[in-house]
Amino acid sequence: DAGVTQSPTHLIKTRGQQVTLRCSPISGHKSVSWYQQVLGQGPQFIFQYYEKEERGRGNFPDRFSARQFPNYSSELNVNALLLGDSALYLCASSPRVGSNQPQHFGDGTRLSIL
Amino acid sequence: DQQVKQNSPSLSVQEGRISILNCDYTNSMFDYFLWYKKYPAEGPTFLISISSIKDKNEDGRFTVFLNKSAKHLSLHIVPSQPGDSAVYFCAARLWVSGTYKYIFGTGTRLKVLA
Numbered sequence: 001d002a003g004v005t006q007s008p009t010h011l012i013k014t015r016g017q018q019v020t021l022r023c024s025p026i027s028g029h030k031s032v033s034w035y036q037q038v039l040g041q042g043p044q045f046i047f048q049y050y051e052k053e054e055r056g057r058g059n060f061p062d063r064f065s066a067r068q069f070p071n072y073s074s075e076l077n078v079n080a081l082l083l084g085d086s087a088l089y090l091c092a093s094s095p096r097v098g099s100n101q102p103q104h105f106g107d108g109t110r111l112s113i114l
Numbered sequence: 115d116q117q118v119k120q121n122s123p124s125l126s127v128q129e130g131r132i133s134i135l136n137c138d139y140t141n142s143m144f145d146y147f148l149w150y151k152k153y154p155a156e157g158p159t160f161l162i163s164i165s166s167i168k169d170k171n172e173d174g175r176f177t178v179f180l181n182k183s184a185k186h187l188s189l190h191i192v193p194s195q196p197g198d199s200a201v202y203f204c205a206a207r208l209w210v211s212g213t214y215k216y217i218f219g220t221g222t223r224l225k226v227l228a
Contacts, residue, residue, distance in 0.1 A: 004157070006157075033216075042118075042203050042218030045216060048214075055212065055213040056214075090158070098213075102160040103160070103216065105158045107156050107157045
């Protein structure tokens with residue numbers, strides 16, 4: 001079975017640009033979460049979606065937005081990119097919110113801002 | 115406000131010996147704890163978890179211990195193998211505003227020496 005897949009794997013952008021990252025969850029998983037991991041830190045929660053609705057949001061500015069599609073895949077959008085947005089962006093999926101089944105992560109998108 | 119702390123950024127252990135990775139937390143409302151392992155250029159991989167109502171969970175070479183009074187979590191790996199060399203993250207789950215949120219520590223880099 002395919003795990004969580006993310007695209008692209010690497011991306012280079014300049015300040016002020018916009019970026020869209022994509023995530024396909026494990027088949028049968030309806031919940032998708034996005035995390036930002038900067039060097040030397042653990043993953044920081046950005047968003048959670050379940051059944052196409054936003055269920056949770058972390059402490060990130062409004063430049064960050066996301067959505068989930070009917071097939072449960074998800075996109076993370078970041079506008080007006082700043083140098084500090086350079087990070088590994090991770091997507092995680094789980095069958096549903098609240099079960100004691102762990103989130104499973106994709107390999108991430110490495111975003112570099114020049 | 116770092117609610118989940120891994121105070122040891124790195125740990126070196128001889129092959130065959132026990133590796134003990136530690137994690138401290140501050141919020142008594144966390145109800146579920148997890149350990150993830152991360153290799154370079156890959157996403158975090160789930161290892162083992164424990165509910166807050168238990169004090170020990172074992173899976174093969176991996177055992178997680180929870181001391182709620184001390185707000186302390188530890189992961190024991192016995193025997194340690196060179197393939198265990200990776201960054202280990204502990205994570206804790208919290209019910210916030212109608213959903214579960216996962217908070218990660220900053221990670222401990224384990225090096226198992228052959």
